[in-house]
Amino acid sequence: MSGHDNLPVQVEEPIDNPGLPEHHWRPTDVDPKAEKRAERQVAALFGLSAVCAVLFVVAYFALEVGDNHDTVLGMGASNVALGASLGGALLLIGVGIIQWARKLMADVELTEQRHPAASSDEDRALTVAALQAGLEESGIARRPLVRNSLLGAVAILGAPAVVLLRDLGPTNAQVSDAETGAGLEHTVWKKGMRVVRDVVGTPIRPSDVEIGDLFNAEPAAIFETDENGQPLIEGVPLQVAKSKAAVVLIRMDPADNTPARGRENWSVDGILCYSKICTHVGCPISLNERKTHHLLCPCHQSTFDLADAGRVIFGPAARALPQLPIAVDSEGYIVAQSDFTEPVGPSFWERDS
Amino acid sequence: MRFLNRSAGRLSRHRRSRLAGLALLLIGLLTTGGITYAVMPSSQAEDAQSNAVQVEEGRKLFLQGCSFCHGQNGEGIATVNGDNYGPSLVGVGAAAVHFQVETGRMPLAQPGVQGQVKPRTFSDEEVEQLAAFVASLGPGPARPNPEEYSVAGLTEEEREAAISRGGQIFLTNCTACHNFNGKGGAMPQGGFAPNLSDTEAVHIYEAMLTGPGQMDSFSNGNLSPEEKRDVIAYLYSLREQPSYGGFTLGGLGPVSEGMFAWLIGIGGLVGFAVWIAAHTTRTTKKKKVEA
Numbered sequence: 001m002s003g004h005d006n007l008p009v010q011v012e013e014p015i016d017n018p019g020l021p022e023h024h025w026r027p028t029d030v031d032p033k034a035e036k037r038a039e040r041q042v043a044a045l046f047g048l049s050a051v052c053a054v055l056f057v058v059a060y061f062a063l064e065v066g067d068n069h070d071t072v073l074g075m076g077a078s079n080v081a082l083g084a085s086l087g088g089a090l091l092l093i094g095v096g097i098i099q100w101a102r103k104l105m106a107d108v109e110l111t112e113q114r115h116p117a118a119s120s121d122e123d124r125a126l127t128v129a130a131l132q133a134g135l136e137e138s139g140i141a142r143r144p145l146v147r148n149s150l151l152g153a154v155a156i157l158g159a160p161a162v163v164l165l166r167d168l169g170p171t172n173a174q175v176s177d178a179e180t181g182a183g184l185e186h187t188v189w190k191k192g193m194r195v196v197r198d199v200v201g202t203p204i205r206p207s208d209v210e211i212g213d214l215f216n217a218e219p220a221a222i223f224e225t226d227e228n229g230q231p232l233i234e235g236v237p238l239q240v241a242k243s244k245a246a247v248v249l250i251r252m253d254p255a256d257n258t259p260a261r262g263r264e265n266w267s268v269d270g271i272l273c274y275s276k277i278c279t280h281v282g283c284p285i286s287l288n289e290r291k292t293h294h295l296l297c298p299c300h301q302s303t304f305d306l307a308d309a310g311r312v313i314f315g316p317a318a319r320a321l322p323q324l325p326i327a328v329d330s331e332g333y334i335v336a337q338s339d340f341t342e343p344v345g346p347s348f349w350e351r352d353s
Numbered sequence: 354m355r356f357l358n359r360s361a362g363r364l365s366r367h368r369r370s371r372l373a374g375l376a377l378l379l380i381g382l383l384t385t386g387g388i389t390y391a392v393m394p395s396s397q398a399e400d401a402q403s404n405a406v407q408v409e410e411g412r413k414l415f416l417q418g419c420s421f422c423h424g425q426n427g428e429g430i431a432t433v434n435g436d437n438y439g440p441s442l443v444g445v446g447a448a449a450v451h452f453q454v455e456t457g458r459m460p461l462a463q464p465g466v467q468g469q470v471k472p473r474t475f476s477d478e479e480v481e482q483l484a485a486f487v488a489s490l491g492p493g494p495a496r497p498n499p500e501e502y503s504v505a506g507l508t509e510e511e512r513e514a515a516i517s518r519g520g521q522i523f524l525t526n527c528t529a530c531h532n533f534n535g536k537g538g539a540m541p542q543g544g545f546a547p548n549l550s551d552t553e554a555v556h557i558y559e560a561m562l563t564g565p566g567q568m569d570s571f572s573n574g575n576l577s578p579e580e581k582r583d584v585i586a587y588l589y590s591l592r593e594q595p596s597y598g599g600f601t602l603g604g605l606g607p608v609s610e611g612m613f614a615w616l617i618g619i620g621g622l623v624g625f626a627v628w629i630a631a632h633t634t635r636t637t638k639k640k641k642v643e644a
Binding site (some may be wrong): 013024025026031068071074075076080081083102103107119183197198199200205206207208209210212213214215216223235250285286287288289290291292296305351 | 526599633
């Protein structure tokens, strides 16, 4: 304990310090055989770790991956072998070190008194004096012109940052275009566009839809091809178009439905078409309860009543589900009367409806 | 030539016999009657009769096992608050009966949010009779034929295309409730979308066709019979697929994975921490004082 000069002054204890109890040794401290055994255990753990590491390398090259992968117990053999061997290698090193510390490393009790946490009074006074001297010498309090011009310069540095960040992407107002369906207010739906089945892209007749049916549908535009059979829209624009324009089409008993004012002719014989994009944070929703016509969002349980103009009846969504007005074209297929009359999906700053 | 002429002459001698006409008439009558009987054992008249018997037998079973909730003529029984004890079965068709009764959902053991799968109550023959009775109440979807939902007749390439198309259709139409690999999920008001891992192909097809409980129906105008078959092919392909990534933990996604990480993972770490800090074995022996 020498070298610790600033120990607190020893006060007289109310009861005598009983000191440490008698030290009991571990078997490995007193029995050379046990010590040898523990040594071998630790070495064996480290050795096993090495074996696991080698197995990892072997499994990496030996086991087939990809379409025609090897299996073990109904699981991918490569994944199982790589995970088990690398996990084993790391774990066994840890277990070996702990075993080493517990059985073989020095086993004696140490006592060390706690130091006071605060610096000494002289140190504190010195530090405060140094800070004061710095303030005085810089003259920041005496020269308001320097101080204020510095504050002004730092504040104006925000302007380049604002300009740069603003140009990271186009604003909604710059891209918004009703013709192509770009921007947050528009989708690719337009007057006369057919409502088609998702995945297969076939148009739908009202007679195809039975009461109780739910169709996951898309606008015909995203399935259109040019004369060579190449899709007209693909890649990111396709994903954007799909993510805004996806709809569900359901048919209910017309007596069940109470259309909102002005939407009386938005349905065809009890067939209603709603956006599939939740108005909370934009998850696709198609979790429908047939008997109650409640459409439920799996993300945060927002629930919309499709028999009541998509009104929110539960959950965090703030706006009713946008409805797509539909009609039947001259060939008897279901088409949109127009684009959605309000932006689909979550709320945003510039939204005015 | 001479031989032929001679036998022809012998035949023509018999033809002139007095009984020849009668014999010919008898042979003719027996042959036509026999052929008609052999070719058309299930002629329409007989079919209609057996169907009437089936419906009658089905009606008896229905009165005994189903009418308490569904009404004596399957018209349903309404409660004062607008719900019903049992919905009307007019127009649900034979497919709905096969699905509900063969999976044991109907008859219900007790009223509840939705029917539960349990050992079935009625034999195959009785299900046929019940289905015939319910189908007679109003036009509805009939039971699908095996060739409608089986991919057995397809070539290897066609089957792979069917599985891939069925996967897309499943992920678009079914995943919201039944989970991305058909393991089912929770629904509002204590309901649930069942796990499809052990459901028979015919019952998956009938469920799509009829929309049991809260499920939407996927009529033939919605998903064509081929598309329904593809969905079933996809679900069956999932069953044979080894789980490449290791243990599936029920295939339920973040719920079971999180539970595993928190209980087994963190629990294991706590166990190690306890072991690291635990007292080692001590002995009463003294260390030999080194000389």
